[in-house]
Amino acid sequence: MPQFEFDGQLIETKPGKTIIEAAYDNGLSVPHFCWHPELPVAGNCRMCLVQVGMPAKDREGNFELDENGNKKINFIPKLQIACASPVQDGMVVKSVSDEAIEAQEAVMEFLLINHPLDCPICDEAGECKLQEYSFKHSKGQSRFDEEKNHKRKRQLWGPNVVFDAERCISCSRCIRFAKEVAKQDVLTFVQRGDHVTIELFDGTTFDSPYSMNVIDICPVGALTSPDFRFEARVWELSSNESISHFDGTGTNVYLGVRNNEILRITPRNNMYVNKYWIRDDARLSYDFVNKNRVTQPLINNNGTLEEANWEDAVSFAASKLDNFRGDQIVFVASSKATNEDNYIFNKFANEISKTQNVIYFTHTDETRIDDLLGVSDITPNTKGVEELNIGKESKIKPNDLAEKLKNGEIRAMYVMEEDFEDYPEILEQLKNLSFLAVHSYNMNKKINHYADIVFPASTFAEIEGTFTNLNGRVQHFTPALVTKENYRFMGMKMSRLDKFGADNDRWTNHEIRDSKQSWKIIQKIAKKLGEDWNYTKSSQVFDEISQNNPSFSDMDYKKLDEYQGLVLGKGNNPDAKQVNYISHYLKPQQTQKVVKFKG
Amino acid sequence: MNNRKNTEAERLTFWEKMYIPEIARGLGITLRQMFKPKDFVRQYPEQRWEPTGSFRGRPVLVEEDGGERCVACGLCARVCPALAIEVQAGETPREKERYPEKFEINMLRCIFCSYCEEVCPEEAIVMSKDYEIVYTSPQEAILGKDELLVPKAKLQDRLEFLRQYK
Numbered sequence: 001m002p003q004f005e006f007d008g009q010l011i012e013t014k015p016g017k018t019i020i021e022a023a024y025d026n027g028l029s030v031p032h033f034c035w036h037p038e039l040p041v042a043g044n045c046r047m048c049l050v051q052v053g054m055p056a057k058d059r060e061g062n063f064e065l066d067e068n069g070n071k072k073i074n075f076i077p078k079l080q081i082a083c084a085s086p087v088q089d090g091m092v093v094k095s096v097s098d099e100a101i102e103a104q105e106a107v108m109e110f111l112l113i114n115h116p117l118d119c120p121i122c123d124e125a126g127e128c129k130l131q132e133y134s135f136k137h138s139k140g141q142s143r144f145d146e147e148k149n150h151k152r153k154r155q156l157w158g159p160n161v162v163f164d165a166e167r168c169i170s171c172s173r174c175i176r177f178a179k180e181v182a183k184q185d186v187l188t189f190v191q192r193g194d195h196v197t198i199e200l201f202d203g204t205t206f207d208s209p210y211s212m213n214v215i216d217i218c219p220v221g222a223l224t225s226p227d228f229r230f231e232a233r234v235w236e237l238s239s240n241e242s243i244s245h246f247d248g249t250g251t252n253v254y255l256g257v258r259n260n261e262i263l264r265i266t267p268r269n270n271m272y273v274n275k276y277w278i279r280d281d282a283r284l285s286y287d288f289v290n291k292n293r294v295t296q297p298l299i300n301n302n303g304t305l306e307e308a309n310w311e312d313a314v315s316f317a318a319s320k321l322d323n324f325r326g327d328q329i330v331f332v333a334s335s336k337a338t339n340e341d342n343y344i345f346n347k348f349a350n351e352i353s354k355t356q357n358v359i360y361f362t363h364t365d366e367t368r369i370d371d372l373l374g375v376s377d378i379t380p381n382t383k384g385v386e387e388l389n390i391g392k393e394s395k396i397k398p399n400d401l402a403e404k405l406k407n408g409e410i411r412a413m414y415v416m417e418e419d420f421e422d423y424p425e426i427l428e429q430l431k432n433l434s435f436l437a438v439h440s441y442n443m444n445k446k447i448n449h450y451a452d453i454v455f456p457a458s459t460f461a462e463i464e465g466t467f468t469n470l471n472g473r474v475q476h477f478t479p480a481l482v483t484k485e486n487y488r489f490m491g492m493k494m495s496r497l498d499k500f501g502a503d504n505d506r507w508t509n510h511e512i513r514d515s516k517q518s519w520k521i522i523q524k525i526a527k528k529l530g531e532d533w534n535y536t537k538s539s540q541v542f543d544e545i546s547q548n549n550p551s552f553s554d555m556d557y558k559k560l561d562e563y564q565g566l567v568l569g570k571g572n573n574p575d576a577k578q579v580n581y582i583s584h585y586l587k588p589q590q591t592q593k594v595v596k597f598k599g
Numbered sequence: 600m601n602n603r604k605n606t607e608a609e610r611l612t613f614w615e616k617m618y619i620p621e622i623a624r625g626l627g628i629t630l631r632q633m634f635k636p637k638d639f640v641r642q643y644p645e646q647r648w649e650p651t652g653s654f655r656g657r658p659v660l661v662e663e664d665g666g667e668r669c670v671a672c673g674l675c676a677r678v679c680p681a682l683a684i685e686v687q688a689g690e691t692p693r694e695k696e697r698y699p700e701k702f703e704i705n706m707l708r709c710i711f712c713s714y715c716e717e718v719c720p721e722e723a724i725v726m727s728k729d730y731e732i733v734y735t736s737p738q739e740a741i742l743g744k745d746e747l748l749v750p751k752a753k754l755q756d757r758l759e760f761l762r763q764y765k
């Protein structure tokens with residue numbers, strides 16, 4: 001294993017690694033723009049210039065020593081780029097020597113010559129790598145007082161990417177991403193020198209399902225998202241870690257929230273799941289959380305849904321559910337709900353309603369399949385529901401539900417976080433039921449009209465829980481949005497504006513919904529029916545799952561967070577922690593976490 | 600940066616350090632003022648006071664060429680210690696791309712510190728001479744763009760002051 005000295009520190013690394021890779025693997029950093037661990041090395045920004053040398057040897061092969069007895073180092077006369085220089089045993093690298101600093105400052109000065117410096121109107125401001133380096137690696141002064149070059153702003157590359165040529169620093173990350181990761185090779189540099197810019201090949205658009213990732217990896221604000229453009233300054237958002245609800249991949253994300261609304265979803269690294277990427281459809285899938293929510297329990301009164309308080313709603317549901325036992329009732333669990341919710345739901349069915357009839361439905365979209373992150377399953381927790389043995393012993397199967405509803409064999413149904421929008425034949429038959437209770441997110445779902453009672457269910461962004469992705473990785477997430485239920489818990493996690501808003505401030509007029517996490521609703525009903533269930537936190541439910549279900553054994557929330565998720569059945573044998581490279585990040589809330597690993 | 604110079608002229612003299620003589624001197628000034636006849640009362644509102652450019656009244660937005668200078672960068676909202684300002688940006692076809700779709704100042708929160716004016720990269724928000732700030736309801740105290748926009752010509756004194764001293 002080659003050992004080399006980096007700014008006076010001895011580092012051991014694997015053969016074949018470049019200086020910058022070895023540095024990041026060991027929690028150190030080298031200033032850079034164009035290098036990205038998942039993209040081929042381009043070496044064109046020159047920001048990573050460092051001094052590189054080898055100890056001098058005499059003819060016999062012994063190290064030459066200087067008068068103080070230290071090894072004499074022969075530095076390569078010109079500085080080298082750390083991103084393309086492989087490490088050699090015994091090498092000496094200096095990234096903070098006078099020469100290296102002078103070079104880095106010179107590169108920054110060059111980059112800023114034609115940069116418009118329009119941070120006030122730039123969406124990247126606050127999480128911009130160029131801004132960051134202007135503080136860290138630049139003199140803060142320009143000697144250029146001529147007219148700046150102007151280039152075209154606001155060019156649409158595709159439906160989801162806007163390009164501002166002036167701000168581009170020509171790092172080519174986007175070009176390499178399009179070619180190597182998105183496999184849509186449509187971008188190229190044109191012109192030369194300070195006129196260089198990026199264009200699409202004639203007649204093409206950049207509409208890959210991964211196109212928006214270039215917005216995140218672009219170190220500056222040259223690439224922006226039409227969806228988020230000018231919506232908010234990034235420092236106004238709280239940035240909470242979560243798991244994407246959109247598909248079975250279990251993409252790790254940040255939810256950007258202001259005024260109790262999700263304004264953007266950005267990817268979070270997890271080398272075992274999504275690496276640095278997220279699909280565009282998952283990124284843009286937050287509307288159902290913000291809009292058209294069921295905010296209060298609703299009871300059906302002769303065809304109209306009337307608002308009710310929780311006490312009445314729970315008593316009503318309990319008294320009705322009490323009438324149906326065994327095979328008269330079917331419970332529909334959901335692959336959109338967490339492991340915790342499904343577990344408690346199943347427990348309610350088995351222990352209180354004395355039925356094994358718990359089923360769940362799958363939702364798929366075959367057009368999404370690809371070999372990066374695309375899977376056909378468009379729900380986040382199918383694997384988890386399956387692993388909880390839901391539906392294994394049910395006498396009724398999802399396929400014959402419509403038939404059984406039609407001939408009246410089933411008299412009551414309890415549906416949790418399932419809307420049957422893609423099962424119209426079932427929706428149609430729901431009218432035959434004598435009692436239907438649902439947990440619903442949105443008002444505009446058809447199932448609400450058939451329901452006798454609609455409970456407002458909290459979405460993934462408002463609850464704590466776990467999803468199991470299709471590869472069996474159990475991942476923990478916590479709430480990003482405030483509901484009446486989690487208001488106190490959220491406290492400092494809210495954005496600054498939300499934290500300090502008063503009643504007469506219009507900027508914090510957000511809706512605080514009275515929705516609840518599904519397992520809490522179920523527990524309320526269970527208590528009404530005389531059970532003594534006393535779960536107070538999702539973690540208690542998860543601990544019980546972990547005790548009862550061998551696949552989840554040796555797992556708890558702390559461990560899930562620590563290892564960025566654990567694979568089913570491997571709770572005591574976690575995957576090695578990975579180095580988390582973050583190119584540029586939101587300051588100051590979202591801190592750069594560097595996990596050190598050896599080897 | 601601390602660029603205050605501790606020069607000979609700025610240091611306290613021996614007598615100033617002795618404290619008691621300084622108190623006597625201060626009392627002397629007060630007493631002298633007490634017996635000087637002066638016109639203390641202004642017949643407001645007939646007789647108004649016209650503040651100078653350095654006065655920090657209600658913050659307003661500068662209107663130029665029929666529109667606001669503001670580019671809705673949100674820096675004033677960020678720096679405001681009292682969280683009085685709310686800005687929501689929108690996109691315009693104009694060269695500057697951004698404009699404030701909504702700009703509101705809650706005058707019940709504002710503490711007239713002028714930080715917003717100081718931080719603004721566009722000199723788009725300045726302190727005006729308006730000191731008659733009265734409202735009949737909390738909602739009325741939230742001023743929108745219609746009340747905040749003031750033509751540049753009316754703000755010359757302040758802009759001049761800023762140019763000299765900012």
Ligand code: SF4
Nearest residue numbers: 119122125128220221
């Ligand atoms: S890219 Fe960065 S430095 Fe350039 S205008 Fe945007 S925020 Fe400012």
Ligand code: SF4
Nearest residue numbers: 168169171172174218
């Ligand atoms: S648009 Fe961004 S990612 Fe692409 S070359 Fe320019 S600076 Fe780099």
Ligand code: SF4
Nearest residue numbers: 669670672673675719
């Ligand atoms: S700082 Fe100036 S330009 Fe920015 S939002 Fe405030 S008034 Fe507008």
Ligand code: FES
Nearest residue numbers: 032034045046083
């Ligand atoms: S990071 Fe090495 S040249 Fe750009």
